[in-house]
Structure formats: structure tokens, C-alpha cells
Amino acid sequence: MIALSLAEIAAAVGGQTHDIPDPSVQVTAPVVRDSREVVPGGLFVAFAGERVDGHDFAAQVVEAGAVAVLASRPVGVPAIVVDDVQAALGALARDVVRRLGATVVALTGSAGKTSTKDLIAQVLQRAAPTVWTPGSFNNEIGLPLTALSATDETRFLVLEMGARGIGHIRYLTGLTPPDIGLVLNVGTAHIGEFGGREQIALAKGELVESLPAGGAAILNADDPLVRAMASRTQAKVLLFGESAEADVRAENVRLTDSGQPAFRLHTPSGASDVTMRLYGEHHVSNALAAAAVAHELGMSVTEIATALSEAGSLSRWRMEVTERPDGVTIVNDAYNANPESMRAALRALAAMGRGRRTWAVLGKMAELGDEALAEHDAVGRLAVRLNVGKLVAVGGREASWLQLGAYNEGSWGEESVHVSDAQAAVDLLRSELRPGDVVLVKASRSVGLESVAQALLATGAEGEVAAR
Numbered sequence: 257m258i259a260l261s262l263a264e265i266a267a268a269v270g271g272q273t274h275d276i277p278d279p280s281v282q283v284t285a286p287v288v289r290d291s292r293e294v295v296p297g298g299l300f301v302a303f304a305g306e307r308v309d310g311h312d313f314a315a316q317v318v319e320a321g322a323v324a325v326l327a328s329r330p331v332g333v334p335a336i337v338v339d340d341v342q343a344a345l346g347a348l349a350r351d352v353v354r355r356l357g358a359t360v361v362a363l364t365g366s367a368g369k370t371s372t373k374d375l376i377a378q379v380l381q382r383a384a385p386t387v388w389t390p391g392s393f394n395n396e397i398g399l400p401l402t403a404l405s406a407t408d409e410t411r412f413l414v415l416e417m418g419a420r421g422i423g424h425i426r427y428l429t430g431l432t433p434p435d436i437g438l439v440l441n442v443g444t445a446h447i448g449e450f451g452g453r454e455q456i457a458l459a460k461g462e463l464v465e466s467l468p469a470g471g472a473a474i475l476n477a478d479d480p481l482v483r484a485m486a487s488r489t490q491a492k493v494l495l496f497g498e499s500a501e502a503d504v505r506a507e508n509v510r511l512t513d514s515g516q517p518a519f520r521l522h523t524p525s526g527a528s529d530v531t532m533r534l535y536g537e538h539h540v541s542n543a544l545a546a547a548a549v550a551h552e553l554g555m556s557v558t559e560i561a562t563a564l565s566e567a568g569s570l571s572r573w574r575m576e577v578t579e580r581p582d583g584v585t586i587v588n589d590a591y592n593a594n595p596e597s598m599r600a601a602l603r604a605l606a607a608m609g610r611g612r613r614t615w616a617v618l619g620k621m622a623e624l625g626d627e628a629l630a631e632h633d634a635v636g637r638l639a640v641r642l643n644v645g646k647l648v649a650v651g652g653r654e655a656s657w658l659q660l661g662a663y664n665e666g667s668w669g670e671e672s673v674h675v676s677d678a679q680a681a682v683d684l685l686r687s688e689l690r691p692g693d694v695v696l697v698k699a700s701r702s703v704g705l706e707s708v709a710q711a712l713l714a715t716g717a718e719g720e721v722a723a724r
Contacts, residue, residue, distance in 0.1 A: 257299075257404050258352060259284045262324055262336065265299070268351035269326070269344035271336040276324060283323050287348070287404040289397065296321030301345055303397075304328065342396060346431045349400030353432050358387075358410050360432055361549055364417045364425055364460050365440025365476075367596040368542050369394065371534070372440060373416045374570040375546035379563040383555055384411035391571050392591075394418035396427065403432050412553070419459045420449050429466035436552060437463040437491070438474040438545055442481040443596040449623055457481040467491035474548045476541070477502040496548040497541065504548040506540050515608035517543075521561050523551045528561035533568050535575050535587070536604030538597075573706050575604065578713055583691035585612075588709035589698040593621045595631045598698060599638060605696040606642040612692050613645045617681055617708055619699025620654030629657055636661025640671050645693075647672040650681045651703060678704065682711045 263279035266272065273279055285297035291313040294300055300317040302310030302325050314331035318324075324334040326348075328341050338344040353360065361380075363373060370392050377388035387406045389398065394416040406413055417428045429437075442457045464473040464485050473489045476482040477497035486493045496504040506519040517540045518531040532539055543564050550560045569576060573591035580586065587608070589601050598621060605614050616639050624631050636658040639647045649659035655674060662672035675681050685695065689712075697709040 257283060257287055258355060258408050265348060266336045269338055269347045271338040271344060274330045274335045274337050276334045281323055287401060291317050294320045294322045298322050300325045301341060302327040303341055345400045349403040349431050353403050356406055356410060358406060358413045360434045361412060361414045361436045362417050362434035362463055363438035364463050366443030366456060367594055368440050369416050370571050371574055372542040372545050373414055375542055375567050376549050377414050378567040379546050379550045379560060380412045382563050385409045386412040386414060388414035389416040399428050400431055422459050425459060425462040429463060434467060436472045436549060437467045438549060439463060439482045439485060440545055441476055441479045443594060461485045461488050464489035472552045494548050494552060496544040504544050504551060506544055509540055511537055511607045515604055521547055521557060523547060523557045526557040528557045530561045530564045532564060535577055535608060536600055538600035584689050585694045586709050586712050587696045588706060589696060590706040590709055592701045593699050595621060598635045601696055601698050602639055602642055605644060605694060609694040612694050615646050615648060615693060615695040616644045617648045617650060617695060617697045618658055619650045619703035619705050622700040622702055628654060632657035633661035637665040640665040648681050648684060649674045650678060650705060678707050681708050685712060686715055
């Protein structure tokens with residue numbers, strides 16, 4: 257965080273100082289909400305949760321070196337007391353971003369946000385010091401904490417913005433007003449909460465509505481609902497995609513034998529070849545989005561192509577590919593799932609598994625509302641159409657729909673199996689996997705299927721596994 261005195265912080269958040277002998281003392285280290293992450297010079301934000309109250313750790317964090325606590329009541333140690341801790345955290349982030357003067361790049365979309373954010377960060381940090389959202393820290397608490405991790409040296413602030421309803425992104429853009437706004441796609445993630453794709457588009461488009469006239473809206477030319485957002489902004493519009501009308505586009509898209517995308521990148525300043533380290537053709541769109549941001553910020557096409565070709569995954573459990581010593585390849589994509597990301601992961605599995613036996617270990621996709629049955633059935637059918645060797649559907653009702661879709665699409669009923677839980681899936685795979693097999697593991701976060709990937713990596717691994 258940039259250095260600010262406790263008096264300056266209190267003024268920014270509208271708080272009162274308590275038990276602070278010297279308000280000129282500065283916070284110079286990160287702002288955190290987890291007492292275990294406090295470092296000397298930091299500020300601890302005390303949230304009162306259902307099971308744990310951060311106020312109870314106030315003395316402990318000050319002893320560990322925190323300068324003060326941002327709290328909703330006096331805690332007997334140096335504190336800035338406010339009526340609403342979450343609102344105060346947002347106000348502090350807004351003040352710090354204003355003082356910082358960095359270029360704020362915000363992005364949203366139904367699928368691919370975190371992977372694209374990681375790509376943008378890896379490209380931009382070649383040009384100047386960059387701070388970005390860790391993992392999926394993209395809500396009303398995670399976003400301001402990310403912004404507050406910026407320092408005086410930070411020139412680019414890359415922020416992922418999530419939404420579960422109308423007004424959520426508008427609120428986030430009020431905390432960290434963006435200079436560049438990127439919308440990736442409008443899909444069916446959280447459609448049960450929104451009520452339809454048109455409502456999702458309305459919510460995602462709040463990002464481009466927040467842009468200033470001198471800013472830039474970067475929109476997916478291949479998604480009609482996203483492209484239509486051009487009418488909702490006063491900012492410059494830059495299109496990316498495979499469409500011939502895109503300003504930043506890909507040509508000659510193909511997959512290597514290992515399932516990694518390669519293409520010719522075209523920008524208004526020239527063209528260059530890209531071969532990615534990531535897996536799956538869906539990363540082409542993510543890469544084009546990142547390239548459009550970098551182009552807008554003045555990077556050359558050669559610099560962008562080189563950075564995209566060298567970029568890896570910064571966030572765990574997202575197409576995380578590891579090969580066991582016995583030749584079995586585990587693809588851990590278990591962080592989350594929606595229909596779009598499920599289809600992309602299955603296509604990546606099919607490409608990676610050319611000439612090899614493939615397994616798709618899948619669980620339910622959450623928050624699909626009335627579309628849940630149809631979407632799970634469609635994913636099960638797609639697995640068969642892509643010639644995935646066997647679908648292992650894990651869990652309850654939604655998993656049974658996955659398996660039924662595969663069963664109805666298949667020829668002999670042997671293309672799929674339904675198991676009750678993660679341990680049953682592990683037991684099945686331990687008994688049937690053989691060298692050379694490729695296993696994809698994917699479901700919504702609540703299912704916890706990362707345990708399957710972890711168990712399979714530990715199985716029979718004498719010596720270290722070889723991560724790719």
C-alpha cells in the first residue's frame with residue numbers, strides 16, 4: 257500500500273480514531289482481513305462474520321506489527337472506528353486509487369475472467385510495474401483489498417470484477433473507476449440468479465457505462481450481446497475476436513499435438529505469431545482480449561506476442577496440467593464450472609488426448625436455475641460426441657443428468673458411469689487408469705473435485721511428479 261497516516265485514513269473513510277497516541281503514524285504495508293497475513297506496518301480490517309469476529313484478533317494483530325485496526329467498535333488497541341467496515345474499506349481503496357494515478361484495467365464476463373486477467377497481468381508487467389487480482393478475488397471485499405496492495409511504483413492495476421446481480425459491477429467501478437473496461441462474453445454462469453442472458457448482459461455492461469470519454473471499451477466482436485455494449489459507452493471502442501471486423505484478431509488458429517493453441521495475432525500495428533503454453537482453444541479469445549488491452553496501452557505486437565507465448569497460469573486449479581511418473585496426465589480444472597467453461601475444457605481434453613485414452617471426471621454446475629437439467633444433459637452428450645473415452649459423473653442429481661445425457665448419446669451405454677462422491681471416483685480411477693491416459697477433473701467449486709485430482713497425483717507417485 258502507498259504510505260498513508262492514520263489521520264489520512266480516518267479522513268478517507270469517515271472514521272474516528274481510538275487509542276491512537278500519534279495519528280501521524282503511517283501504514284506502509286498491506287491491508288489484510290486475515291489475522292495470519294498481518295505484517296509490520298500493515299492495517300487489519302476486522303469483519304464480524306457468522307462464525308469468526310475479526311475484532312477478537314485486534315490485540316493479536318497489533319502485537320504482530322499492525323499499525324491499527326479498521327473496526328466497527330473500539331477494541332482496546334489503536335483503531336479507526338467506522339459504522340460499516342466494508343463501506344470504509346471501499347472508500348479507502350477509492351482514495352488510494354485516486355492518489356496513485358495508475359491506469360486501471362477492469363474486466364468482467366461469464367467465463368474466462370481469471371485466466372484472461374492472468375494473461376493481461378503477465379503481458380503488462382513487461383512494460384511497467386503491475387498489480388492484479390489474486391485468484392478470483394473479485395467481489396466487494398477482494399477488489400478493494402487488491403487495489404490497496406498497489407504501491408507508489410504501480411503503473412497498471414488489473415482488476416477482475418464479478419457480479420451476481422444488477423448493480424454489482426456499478427458498485428465496484430465506483431470504488432476503482434476504470435480507464436479501460438474489458439467485457440469477455442455473456443454466457444449462462446449464474447443464470448439462475450440473473451434470470452436470463454439479457455439480464456446478465458445488462459449487468460456486465462455496467463462496466464463500459466462507467467468509462468470516461470477518454471477511456472477505452474474492449475469488447476468481444478464474436479459475442480453479439482457484448483458487441484452491442486458499444487452503444488452504452490462514451491469511450492473509444494476496440495473489438496477483439498476471430499471476426500474479420502475485429503481490430504485485434506486471430507488467424508490460422510490451430511492446436512499443437514499437446515493441445516496448446518497457436519495462431520497469427522493481428523493488431524492495428526502489425527502481426528506476429530503466438531504459440532501458447534496454456535491448454536485449450538478457448539484461450540485464443542482470452543489471449544486476444546489481453547492483446548487488445550496491451551495494444552491500447554502502447555505495447556508493440558511483437559512484445560505482446562512474445563509475452564502471450566511465454567505466459568503461464570497464475571491461478572490454481574485452472575487447466576493445471578501435471579504428468580505423473582507413470583505417464584498419466586491429470587488436468588485439474590476444478591476451481592469452478594459453467595456450461596461455457598465445461599464445453600471448453602472438454603474440447604481441450606479431446607485435443608490433448610489424440611491417440612490416448614481420455615477420462616472426464618465431472619460434477620454439477622451450480623446456479624443454473626431452470627436451465628440446469630438441459631445444460632447438464634448437453635454437457636454429457638458433448639463428452640460422447642467428442643469421443644471422450646469415459647465420463648465419470650460425480651455426485652447427486654445434477655451428476656445423474658450428466659451421465660444420462662452421455663448414456664442417451666452413446667451407442668452401448670459404456671461411455672459413462674455415475675458415482676456417488678469424490679472418493680468413489682478416486683477408487684474407480686485408481687483401479688482402471690493406465691499409462692498414457694488423460695484425466696480432466698471439473699465441477700463447480702462447491703463440489704470440491706480438486707480432491708480427486710490431488711488424490712490421483714498422489715497415487716503411485718514414487719518420486720516427484722513432473723508438472724508441465
